[in-house]
Amino acid sequence: MGRMPIPALRHLTWTLLLLSLTASAAGGLAGQLQQRAEREGFSLSGLDRLPDWPALRPSGGNPEPPVDALLRGIDHVLVKGADGRIVRLLILGVGSVPPPPSQPWRQVLETRRRGRHHLVTAILVGNDGQQVEVELLVDTGASFVVLPRSLMPRLGFRAEALEWGELQTANGGIRAGIARLPVLRLGGLRVEGVTVAFVDGAALGDNSLLGMSALSRFQVTLDDAGNRLILVARDRE
Incomplete structure (x- = not known):
């Protein structure tokens, strides 16, 4: 044959x-x-x-x-348009890991607009406890939280200690250093051990991205009309 x-x-x-x-x-x-x-x-x-x-x-x-x-009990990302209708549903799988008991189970974050995109304020906590406030563009299509390389020293990361590879974007591949951020704070939520990708700032177009390495910890609703990002712990609705 x-x-x-x-x-x-x-x-x-x-x-x-x-x-x-x-x-x-x-x-x-x-x-x-x-x-x-x-x-x-x-x-x-x-x-x-x-x-x-x-x-x-x-x-x-x-x-x-x-x-x-x-979708009760299912990890998912739900994106709504300006008219309140669902635009996109991304299913992540069955929820299993609840947040620590001291965590709030629901957080509503006010967003700011940059064109049709939404930005939220976050606190990055580095290897030695350094805290850096940043604005992150909410991007459910990004696999990781993506940050400019200029933040590496401020967060206690050395280039030689990172795992370097190619990150695929809509505009092609870019070189990225992968690391684990000790803590990312979103309002009252404390997200630990978040995978982040450090890339050349020019490749980001001055944007830092809040991607799925953080968002997948929650049920996510992006309220386009109300300019709100609603995060709900995976074992609560």
Whole structure:
């Protein structure tokens, strides 16, 4: 039997993957969310991270449950537009690690606008307890909290102690040093051991990013109309 050509093999691989994802989303909670996304016109990703839970159906004449009610116990990021409608839903998986008991379980942060983007104030706590106040642009598409290299000495990081690699962005790959920040404070929330990427400040366009290495610790709602970022501990709603 001859070998299958590489392009055909790749096509087959993608076809099987799509069939698998379609089959897994055909029923249960995954199917219910997929139907809601198609009907209400929001983008949906991460269905493969959902557990095999049954659909949540209305009962006793009650209206169809809201999307956030379907996601109880599921880590997710929910982005709403200016009209209050859902624009994007990113599913992260089943919640498991609650914050320490002393932490507030819900925090509402006022955001400032830079065009269509939202910025929040954060406190970075470095290796020796140094505290640096920064503005972070909320970016659910960024894997990490991304900071300019100029902050490294202020936070107690040395270039030779970082793991260096290439960080993929919409504009291509950029060199980045990966480290673990002891503490990131967002309002009353204290997020420990956050993975951060240090890059050339020019590559950021003067922006520091609040990415998923911090946001994935919470249920996230970005209220575009109210200029608010709402963070809820993963075991509470």
